[in-house]
Amino acid sequence: xxxxxxxTTYAVxxxxxxxxxxxxxxxxxxxxxxxxxxxxxxxxxxYRELDRLTGLGWVAATRVEQLHAPSKWIYHTTTAGQGALAxxxxxxxxxxxxxxxxxxxxxxxxYRMHPDQVRSLLADYRSALQTQVEDFVAIMDKLEAVSTxxxxxxxxxALHGLRTAEARLKWVEEVEAQxxxxx
Amino acid sequence: xxxxxxxTTYAVxxxxxxxxxxxxxxxxxxxxxxxxxxxxxxxxxxYRELDRLTGLGWVAATRVEQLHAPSKWIYHTTTAGQGALAxxxxxxxxxxxxxxxxxxxxxxxxYRMHPDQVRSLLADYRSALQTQVEDFVAIMDKLEAVSTxxxxxxxxxALHGLRTAEARLKWVEEVEAQxxxxx
DNA sequence: GTTCCCATGTAACCCGTTACATGATTTT
DNA sequence: AAAATCATGTAACGGGTTACATGGGAAC
Numbered sequence: 001x002x003x004x005x006x007x008t009t010y011a012v013x014x015x016x017x018x019x020x021x022x023x024x025x026x027x028x029x030x031x032x033x034x035x036x037x038x039x040x041x042x043x044x045x046x047y048r049e050l051d052r053l054t055g056l057g058w059v060a061a062t063r064v065e066q067l068h069a070p071s072k073w074i075y076h077t078t079t080a081g082q083g084a085l086a087x088x089x090x091x092x093x094x095x096x097x098x099x100x101x102x103x104x105x106x107x108x109x110x111y112r113m114h115p116d117q118v119r120s121l122l123a124d125y126r127s128a129l130q131t132q133v134e135d136f137v138a139i140m141d142k143l144e145a146v147s148t149x150x151x152x153x154x155x156x157x158a159l160h161g162l163r164t165a166e167a168r169l170k171w172v173e174e175v176e177a178q179x180x181x182x183x
Numbered sequence: 184x185x186x187x188x189x190x191t192t193y194a195v196x197x198x199x200x201x202x203x204x205x206x207x208x209x210x211x212x213x214x215x216x217x218x219x220x221x222x223x224x225x226x227x228x229x230y231r232e233l234d235r236l237t238g239l240g241w242v243a244a245t246r247v248e249q250l251h252a253p254s255k256w257i258y259h260t261t262t263a264g265q266g267a268l269a270x271x272x273x274x275x276x277x278x279x280x281x282x283x284x285x286x287x288x289x290x291x292x293x294y295r296m297h298p299d300q301v302r303s304l305l306a307d308y309r310s311a312l313q314t315q316v317e318d319f320v321a322i323m324d325k326l327e328a329v330s331t332x333x334x335x336x337x338x339x340x341a342l343h344g345l346r347t348a349e350a351r352l353k354w355v356e357e358v359e360a361q362x363x364x365x366x
Numbered sequence: 367g368t369t370c371c372c373a374t375g376t377a378a379c380c381c382g383t384t385a386c387a388t389g390a391t392t393t394t
Numbered sequence: 395a396a397a398a399t400c401a402t403g404t405a406a407c408g409g410g411t412t413a414c415a416t417g418g419g420a421a422c
Contacts, residue, residue: 006409007285008409008410010288011288014288014291017292017295024373024375025372025373025374026373034291035287035291037282038282038283038287038288038291039283039288039291040281040283040410041410042411042412043374043375044376044410044411045409045411047374047375048409048410066372068372068419068420069371069372069373069418069419069420070374070417070419071373072373073373085295089292089295089296089300090296090300092303092304092307093285093286093289093307094285094311095285095286095307095308095311095312096311097282097283097284097286097287098282098283099220099221099280099282099283100221100222100223100281100282101221101222101280102278102280103276103278103280104218104221105190105193105194105218105221105222107336107339107340108197108218108221108337108340109197109200109201109268109272109336110336111332111333111335111336112200112268112272113272113273117272124275124276125278127278128277128278129278149293150294152294153290153291153292153293153294154291156290156358156361157287157290157291159357160351163350163351163353164350164351164354166350167346167347167349168346168347170346171342171346175339178339189380189381206401206402207402208400208401208402209400223382225382225384226402227383227384227403228381228382228383230402230403231381249400251390251392251400252391252399253391253400253401254401255400255401255402
């Protein structure tokens with residue numbers, strides 16, 4: 001049995017399947033505004049996965065010449081690629097994502113900080129969360145009109161992010177209230 | 184100016200500062216049940232950071248011989264180390280943590296799955312979230328009694344995880360309800 | 367005429383993980 | 395006799411990041 005490929009490979013495979021005929025450049029931007037919120041990938045990494053996927057025969061690359069822009073490669077999933085995607089989707093996975101938060105890490109050592117530093121840490125966190133909320137709302141608004149299955153999936157993952165950010169904003173308020181009367 | 188060290192280095196530094204006189208072995212277990220939920224580190228990595236921190240002169244290692252167990256190194260922060268920790272805590276940071284979720288990634292391609300697969304994906308996610316809720320509640324219960332500043336910081340980071348997991352559980356219910364009547 | 371957009375790539379680094387090794391002592 | 399605990403480490407790998415290079419056409 002071959003070594004398991006990272007989920008990132010399937011993320012790119014699924015994206016090509018979802019947006020057939022896109023160039024690497026386009027896929028980077030699409031990835032940036034679709035699954036970046038729960039599976040961020042850099043440009044370099046995406047191009048590397050493109051190489052891997054064509055090497056595996058899971059996607060086919062076609063050269064396209066353009067008049068008013070540089071030539072480009074466009075990608076499609078092959079039958080083998082669609083099968084690999086289906087297999088991956090059928091395999092159960094551990095439901096534990098990875099999460100690392102610099103804010104929480106610093107907050108964990110809050111007793112070594114001046115109260116003002118803690119307050120500003122929380123304020124920064126709050127504004128970052130508010131930005132997230134706005135982003136997710138914008139995504140959902142944009143997909144509201146569309147009623148395709150792919151749009152629905154996107155809308156619901158955005159909802160996940162929205163609910164998460166909202167809950168964390170409430171946490172910030174809870175903590176700030178506790179700081180005011182407690183310490 | 185020297186290259187910035189990763190947050191992991193300061194995580195270990197802060198932990199030694201919090202639990203002085205612990206061995207590497209003990210620090211691994213303490214890290215596992217304190218900040219693992221928002222900053223997981225493996226045993227190998229922790230030992231590597233221990234080397235780095237002693238090399239920097241930020242922590243001092245002392246050899247301790249034991250009768251009923253192998254000899255061990257125990258660690259303390261130096262004055263320089265405490266200063267470095269304070270500096271790091273004083274530097275503002277981007278409030279965006281890193282998050283990667285295999286569940287959401289698969290869910291994003293839900294239109295390529297059988298409805299039963301989607302249901303089982305959500306069921307797995309739900310039970311993982313329920314386990315998280317239990318873990319966070321357990322941590323908070325254990326720290327409820329203690330009223331030190333360090334315990335409070337731990338309790339509040341656990342609360343953050345609890346609120347997050349609760350919001351996501353509600354999301355699962357929302358989505359499941361939508362699947363039943365919609366599709 | 368400089369800056370932005372398209373488009374693809376290289377180079378280097380290192381953080382983090384997994385698997386494994388060792389060996390004494392204590393518990394089952 | 396076997397397994398778990400204490401304690402520290404090595405080896406190898408690869409995923410992901412940041413920074414940089416290139417170059418033509420379009421826009422301001």
